[in-house]
Amino acid sequence: LSATARFPALGSTVVVVTAEHRLPAARAAVEQVVAEIDLACSRFRDDSELTALNRAAGRPMRVSALLLEAVQVAVRAAVVTDGDVDPGLGVALVELGYDRDFAAGLDDAPATTARGSVGRSGPTRRGRAAAPGRSLRAIPGWRTIRIDPVASTVSLGRSVRLDLGATAKALAADRAAAAASRATAGAGVLVGLGGDIATAGSAPEGGWRVRVTDDHRAGIEAPGQWITIADGGLATSSTVVRRWRHDGESVHHVLDPSTGRPTTGGWRTVSVAAATCLDANIASTAAIVRGRRAVPWLESLGLPGRLVSGCGRTLHVAGWPSAGDDLSPEPTEGAVA
Amino acid sequence: MPPAANAAQLGLAPPGGAPQAPPTTPTPQPQTQAAPAPAPVSGGS
Numbered sequence: 158l159s160a161t162a163r164f165p166a167l168g169s170t171v172v173v174v175t176a177e178h179r180l181p182a183a184r185a186a187v188e189q190v191v192a193e194i195d196l197a198c199s200r201f202r203d204d205s206e207l208t209a210l211n212r213a214a215g216r217p218m219r220v221s222a223l224l225l226e227a228v229q230v231a232v233r234a235a236v237v238t239d240g241d242v243d244p245g246l247g248v249a250l251v252e253l254g255y256d257r258d259f260a261a262g263l264d265d266a267p268a269t270t271a272r273g274s275v276g277r278s279g280p281t282r283r284g285r286a287a288a289p290g291r292s293l294r295a296i297p298g299w300r301t302i303r304i305d306p307v308a309s310t311v312s313l314g315r316s317v318r319l320d321l322g323a324t325a326k327a328l329a330a331d332r333a334a335a336a337a338s339r340a341t342a343g344a345g346v347l348v349g350l351g352g353d354i355a356t357a358g359s360a361p362e363g364g365w366r367v368r369v370t371d372d373h374r375a376g377i378e379a380p381g382q383w384i385t386i387a388d389g390g391l392a393t394s395s396t397v398v399r400r401w402r403h404d405g406e407s408v409h410h411v412l413d414p415s416t417g418r419p420t421t422g423g424w425r426t427v428s429v430a431a432a433t434c435l436d437a438n439i440a441s442t443a444a445i446v447r448g449r450r451a452v453p454w455l456e457s458l459g460l461p462g463r464l465v466s467g468c469g470r471t472l473h474v475a476g477w478p479s480a481g482d483d484l485s486p487e488p489t490e491g492a493v494a
Numbered sequence: 495m496p497p498a499a500n501a502a503q504l505g506l507a508p509p510g511g512a513p514q515a516p517p518t519t520p521t522p523q524p525q526t527q528a529a530p531a532p533a534p535v536s537g538g539s
Contacts (some may be wrong), residue, residue, distance in 0.1 A: 215516070229526075292507035326539075349534040349535070352539040353539070365534070370535060371537055372539075373536060373539050375535070377533055383533075384514065385514050385516045386509065390509075390511060393537050393539075395538020396539075426537070439506060458508065461509070461513055477512060
């Protein structure tokens with residue numbers, strides 16, 4: 158019989174599912190991994206390594222093995238997406254007002270469905286943003302990052318600040334699931350971290366059953382789809398959550414690196430399954446940025462995906478099942494799939 | 495050094511198998527069995 162533990166961390170909710178008698182050990186392992194990631198990679202903690210790196214003003218800084226890995230995977234995300242998933246957007250996010258935890262004072266936009274969000278990250282209205290459709294500023298971004306794995310140092314362009322939000326959370330989910338499985342003699346474990354899912358060990362008979370929706374906090378009653386996965390990871394990126402108002406405009410946290418502005422690509426939510434949660438997260442985030450161009454890209458990589466348009470129509474690609482989806486399919490689905 | 499990593503590590507890897515639609519008919523549960531654990535949700539965060 159499986160059991161579930163839930164607790165707040167990383168500005169979100171962590172879910173651990175495994176055999177009931179394995180749950181205490183699995184949860185302890187997950188808590189340790191998540192705490193380590195938070196201390197290394199949080200943009201909102203004064204005592205995190207990332208904050209120190211962002212304050213280094215271009216000087217090389219010696220970092221822990223964990224932050225080194227987190228920066229390496231973030232750069233890999235940029236490389237494999239031609240820069241569409243860019244960890245170097247920290248300044249743009251701050252200038253849009255996303256400079257602190259939601260719990261520290263936010264100005265939610267009406268589109269958000271936030272409720273009871275202990276520790277969620279969120280913005281203020283400080284800072285200045287460009288007018289809609291205009292570039293916020295020239296963003297040097299990820300190409301300025303220099304990594305020396307031998308010396309374990311990282312340096313950034315002088316005007317660049319890292320935001321590892323997306324990839325660090327997915328990396329944490331993968332590491333946590335693996336650690337929990339090791340701590341439980343190889344038991345099957347599922348870890349959900351703010352809606353990003355990682356698995357390790359053997360799946361239960363019939364696979365891990367997961368509800369896919371716009372908002373991971375909405376629960377299983379929200380419109381969406383039940384699926385099962387046997388292994389790997391599953392991630393969902395969405396523009397309908399983590400929204401706030403800035404200079405009278407509703408904005409969200411997925412930025413287009415080419416403009417420094419929130420994406421307008423057309424998909425409001427994209428879910429992707431991959432070999433790891435990290436790869437799933439990179440693909441789902443890039444798909445939000447790319448809009449329609451994401452469909453042939455996911456197909457070419459063999460990454461199953463569920464894409465939801467702004468008006469709530471779904472497109473299922475690369476083997477993602479269409480059965481049982483609460484939302485109506487896009488009229489073009491038959492032609493694409 | 496440039497940030498690009500080993501090319502062999504770069505590609506995004508698909509899962510071992512695509513997600514599946516679960517059976518539409520719930521499996522009958524023994525009456526003595528505890529209620530199933532709440533299902534995990536994948537959604538935006």
